[in-house]
Amino acid sequence: AQSVTQPDIHITVSEGASLELRCNYSYGATPYLFWYVQSPGQGLQLLLKYFSGDTLVQGIKGFEAEFKRSQSSFNLRKPSVHWSDAAEYFCAVGSFGNEKLTFGTGTRLTIIP
Amino acid sequence: EAEVAQSPRYKITEKSQAVAFWCDPISGHATLYWYRQILGQGPELLVQFQDESVVDDSQLPKDRFSAERLKGVDSTLKIQPAELGDSAMYLCASSLARTGRAGELFFGEGSRLTVL
Numbered sequence: 723a724q725s726v727t728q729p730d731i732h733i734t735v736s737e738g739a740s741l742e743l744r745c746n747y748s749y750g751a752t753p754y755l756f757w758y759v760q761s762p763g764q765g766l767q768l769l770l771k772y773f774s775g776d777t778l779v780q781g782i783k784g785f786e787a788e789f790k791r792s793q794s795s796f797n798l799r800k801p802s803v804h805w806s807d808a809a810e811y812f813c814a815v816g817s818f819g820n821e822k823l824t825f826g827t828g829t830r831l832t833i834i835p
Numbered sequence: 836e837a838e839v840a841q842s843p844r845y846k847i848t849e850k851s852q853a854v855a856f857w858c859d860p861i862s863g864h865a866t867l868y869w870y871r872q873i874l875g876q877g878p879e880l881l882v883q884f885q886d887e888s889v890v891d892d893s894q895l896p897k898d899r900f901s902a903e904r905l906k907g908v909d910s911t912l913k914i915q916p917a918e919l920g921d922s923a924m925y926l927c928a929s930s931l932a933r934t935g936r937a938g939e940l941f942f943g944e945g946s947r948l949t950v951l
């Protein structure tokens with residue numbers, strides 16, 4: 723069965739600093755990987771996705787993620803965070819033939835001035 | 836921009852009562868999902884539809900939950916009777932992808948259920 727681990731429950735970053743959110747997945751075949759963001763009381767918005775090809779994926783709002791098969795990781799990065807980036811971030815995994823996404827437990831990002 | 840519509844946004848009910856949530860996916864999206872998100876956790880799939888057919892309802896508590904998508908467009912998720920542990924956000928999502936490829940899911944704003 724596929725699974726996702728987000729080891730950091732809560733991260734605090736200063737505005738303007740760089741950010742990296744960790745995601746590890748477990749799946750036997752080639753995974754499809756996603757990062758979603760959720761503002762309080764809202765639904766989820768897709769930041770970026772990886773299906774195949776270039777392992778460095780660019781997304782919206784200046785985010786990027788790198789797929790590392792050897793480490794079973796898909797970490798999310800941003801070079802300089804803005805106060806509006808404060809939210810909950812979810813990593814998710816799917817696969818060919820299985821449209822169901824399995825989500826991690828999320829990482830809550832707090833931005834301090 | 837097309838959106839997934841959900842209602843109601845908030846619902847407070849007493850345990851043992853019935854509750855229903857409605858979802859209207861983005862036009863043309865064949866696949867519809869209902870996820871449940873307990874506070875502090877990630878979304879968990881309850882049921883997946885491909886057009887009007889159920890593809891996966893293995894995690895749906897069928898003794899009290901039911902879901903339908905009769906015409907392959909909008910969908911209703913019902914809980915009867917509601918229990919305290921059902922308090923959660925119920926998220927609807929839709930996808931253009933058909934069977935065989937995990938596609939981008941578009942989520943609605945969710946329906947927050949509180950059971951007293």
